[in-house]
Amino acid sequence: MNRPILIGPFKQLLPMSGLPLKGALSDGQLPIINDAGVLLLDGKILEVNTYKKLKSDEVDLERIEGEQVCLPGFIDSHTHICFGGSRARDYALRNSGKTYLEIAKAGGGIWDTVTQTRKASKEMLVKGILTRCEKHLANGITTLEVKSGYGLSLEEELKMLRAIKEADEQATQDLVSTCLAAHMVPKDWDGSPTEYLEEIGEKLFPILKSEKLTNRVDAFIEESAFSPKNIKPYFEKAKQHGFDITVHADQFTTGGSQVAVDFNAISADHLETSTKKEVALLAKSDTIATALPGASLGLGCDFTPARKLLDAGAALAIASDHNPGSGPMGDLLAQAAILGTFEKLSNAEVLAGITFRAAAALNLQDRGVLKKGMRADFVAFATDNYQEITYHQGQLKPSGVWKNGIKTY
Numbered sequence: 001m002n003r004p005i006l007i008g009p010f011k012q013l014l015p016m017s018g019l020p021l022k023g024a025l026s027d028g029q030l031p032i033i034n035d036a037g038v039l040l041l042d043g044k045i046l047e048v049n050t051y052k053k054l055k056s057d058e059v060d061l062e063r064i065e066g067e068q069v070c071l072p073g074f075i076d077s078h079t080h081i082c083f084g085g086s087r088a089r090d091y092a093l094r095n096s097g098k099t100y101l102e103i104a105k106a107g108g109g110i111w112d113t114v115t116q117t118r119k120a121s122k123e124m125l126v127k128g129i130l131t132r133c134e135k136h137l138a139n140g141i142t143t144l145e146v147k148s149g150y151g152l153s154l155e156e157e158l159k160m161l162r163a164i165k166e167a168d169e170q171a172t173q174d175l176v177s178t179c180l181a182a183h184m185v186p187k188d189w190d191g192s193p194t195e196y197l198e199e200i201g202e203k204l205f206p207i208l209k210s211e212k213l214t215n216r217v218d219a220f221i222e223e224s225a226f227s228p229k230n231i232k233p234y235f236e237k238a239k240q241h242g243f244d245i246t247v248h249a250d251q252f253t254t255g256g257s258q259v260a261v262d263f264n265a266i267s268a269d270h271l272e273t274s275t276k277k278e279v280a281l282l283a284k285s286d287t288i289a290t291a292l293p294g295a296s297l298g299l300g301c302d303f304t305p306a307r308k309l310l311d312a313g314a315a316l317a318i319a320s321d322h323n324p325g326s327g328p329m330g331d332l333l334a335q336a337a338i339l340g341t342f343e344k345l346s347n348a349e350v351l352a353g354i355t356f357r358a359a360a361a362l363n364l365q366d367r368g369v370l371k372k373g374m375r376a377d378f379v380a381f382a383t384d385n386y387q388e389i390t391y392h393q394g395q396l397k398p399s400g401v402w403k404n405g406i407k408t409y
C-alpha cells in the first residue's frame, strides 16, 4: 500500500476553494493557509491544512526549502497549439497598418496556417504540441485545452485531433481537445458555408465520437467566418451528438455571444467587442465568459471588458489563445496579470480566472482548487507573499510544478 505524502511547508497556500463561480471577487475573500502542507495519496489530495497538523509518522515527507507560495496548477482553457509554420509575416504586416481581416483576405491569416498545417505530418504536429506544452509547464500550466481548426477538411481535421490525442498521451499535462472545424470556410471548399458545415456534422462528428477524439465543438462566429444563422443547425447537430459547445464570440463584431447563450455553451471566448447588451446576456447565463488577453496583445486591440463582465455577475475565465496568428506569445500568467492592470481586476479575480473558473470553462470538476478529492496539481513560487505573483507580470516563474502529486518541473 502506498503511503500518503506530505509536501510542504509552504509559507502561504491559496486553495482557491469556497469562492463563487460567478461575479466580482476581492482579495479579502481569498482563503490563505499559512505554513501549509498538501497531503496526498496516489495523485489525489487527502487534505490541505497547516503543515504541523498534517505531519505524522504515517506520512512520507517531501520538504519545501525556503519561502514559497502554493496555488492550484493553472488551467489554460483556450489554445490553438497544434499548428505548422509561423505567421511572423502577418505580425509585421499588421504592425505596418494592415488589419487582421485585410491580411486574411489577401491570403494570410488563418488560411496561411491551414496550408502550413496540412503540409505537416501528424508526427510533426505532435512534436510541436509537446514542445509548446513544455513551455506552458514551466509557466505553471497543468491542464490545457487544444483546438483543431487548421485542417478544415475531414482528413486534415482528423489528423489534427489524432495528433492532439497522441500528444495528450505523452505530455505531462492533461490536454482537452476541441473540434474547431468551423474556424473558417476553407478556401478550397466548392460549396456554401452551410454545405461545409453539413459535411462536417454528418461525416466528422460520428468519427470524433467513435475514436473518442473530443467531446467539444467550437465555432468562430464572425463576418469573416460563420454567421449565427450558418452555425445554428451545426450546433443543433453537435448537441444531438452530445458535444459540449464553446464559441469564438464577439471578437471583431457581436453576435456570437447570443448564439453561445442560446445553446447553453460551456464558454463564450474573446468578447473584445461585447457591449452592455452582451455583457448582461452572459452575466445572466451559465456560460463562462473567457477573456483572451493574448489575442488583444497580439493584435493590438481592446481587451475583453472583464471588469464589466465581473461586475454584472458573469463567471470570468482567462486563457492564452496561444496560436500562430493572433496570439503567438502563449504566456498565460503574464497575460492574465496584464489584463488585471488594464481592467482593474483583483488578484482573486485574476487567479480565479486561471484556476477554478477555467476548470469550469472546460467542464472539469476535479481540479482548479486544492481540497480533498481533487487532483494534486499545484504550482509553487519562491516568495512569501502571493501578491508578488501578478506584480511581476509573469516574470516571477514557478519554482515547482506538481502534476498528479509528482514534481514535474
Ligand code: NIG
Pocket: 080, 109, 110, 113, 220, 248, 251, 295, 321, 323, 324, 325, 326, 327
Ligand atoms: O482565437 N479568432 C479566431 N481564431 C484564432 C486565431 C487564429 C489565427 O489567427 O490563426 C483566435 O484568435
Ligand code: FE
Pocket: 078, 079, 080, 248, 321, 323
Ligand atoms: Fe482562439
